[in-house]
Amino acid sequence: MGERRGLLLVYTGNGKGKTSAAIGTAFRAVGQGLKVLMVQFIKGSWHYGELDAGKMLGDSFQIRVTGRGFVKIGTEKPGPEDVELAERGWTEAVAAMHSGAYDMVILDEVNYAIHYGMLSAERVVADLRARPEHLHVICTGRNAHPLLVEAADLVSDIREIKHHYKKGVKAQRGIEY
Ligand code: ATP
Ligand code: MG
Numbered sequence: 350m351g352e353r354r355g356l357l358l359v360y361t362g363n364g365k366g367k368t369s370a371a372i373g374t375a376f377r378a379v380g381q382g383l384k385v386l387m388v389q390f391i392k393g394s395w396h397y398g399e400l401d402a403g404k405m406l407g408d409s410f411q412i413r414v415t416g417r418g419f420v421k422i423g424t425e426k427p428g429p430e431d432v433e434l435a436e437r438g439w440t441e442a443v444a445a446m447h448s449g450a451y452d453m454v455i456l457d458e459v460n461y462a463i464h465y466g467m468l469s470a471e472r473v474v475a476d477l478r479a480r481p482e483h484l485h486v487i488c489t490g491r492n493a494h495p496l497l498v499e500a501a502d503l504v505s506d507i508r509e510i511k512h513h514y515k516k517g518v519k520a521q522r523g524i525e526y
Contacts (some may be wrong), residue, residue: 355484356502357477361460361493364509371455371487372399378485379409383452387412388442390435390467390490391458395526413441416462427465435467439476446480453485460490460497470494 358374360367375385387403392414403410415438417431427435439462446454462468474496477486488497498504520526 353483355480355482355486357500358485358487359460359493359497359501359504360487360489360507361491361498361504362507362509363491364507365512366507367489367491368457370505370507371457371489374487375410375453375455378453379406382409383485384408384450385410385453385455386445386451387455387457388438388445388459389414389416389457390438390462391416393526395520397526398523413438415441416458427467431465432467435462438462439468439473443476446476446484446486449481452483453487455487455489458490459488460493462490463494463497464490464492470496473497474500 360370371387375387378385387399387410389412400412400414403412416434442454442456445451459468459473463470463473474494477488477497478500480486488501493501493504514520
């Protein structure tokens with residue numbers, strides 16, 4: 350076994366699988382006895398399966414939801430309320446990173462929050478660089494900011510080749526939510 354070193358992972362791109370990849374990594378980490386926190390920066394309209402599955406894992410996998418829901422792209426710009434919620438979520442996430450309670454922190458949709466101006470990329474990257482050395486962090490969401498890409502140890506760009514939505518298949522329980 351090698352030396353323990355905290356990594357910064359980014360899952361981005363327009364294909365489906367970013368949050369799923371983060372949860373898959375969390376599942377693996379929990380199996381290794383690591384403690385994981387997932388902070389969701391954008392709340393979806395569904396009740397996601399991972400919220401309940403997380404509870405089944407006890408203290409090993411915690412999820413905190415912040416944000417008021419999807420800001421519809423193109424039709425609605427994030428308002429002051431969204432900015433405030435994202436900032437509060439970020440402050441909480443930074444505190445959690447320094448609490449010593451977690452080995453891995455997932456910042457789900459933090460890329461979205463940055464892209465839509467709810468969080469400053471400079472600030473996020475500075476805080477990530479200043480995190481405890483052992484801590485793994487996973488950032489998800491489309492349009493990863495270049496500063497975050499530069500700071501990351503690993504970046505995977507998940508590209509859409511096909512998606513069942515395109516042929517009219519609705520979101521399926523256990524796949525989408
Ligand atoms: P998942 O949570 O399923 O891993 P994701 O995190 O990669 O997806 P998001 O950008 O967070 O994707 O979008 C969340 C929702 O949008 C999911 O229900 C997903 O199925 C759907 N979705 C993701 N990618 C696409 C796509 N290319 N076309 C249509 N819908 C998509
Ligand atoms: Mg996602």
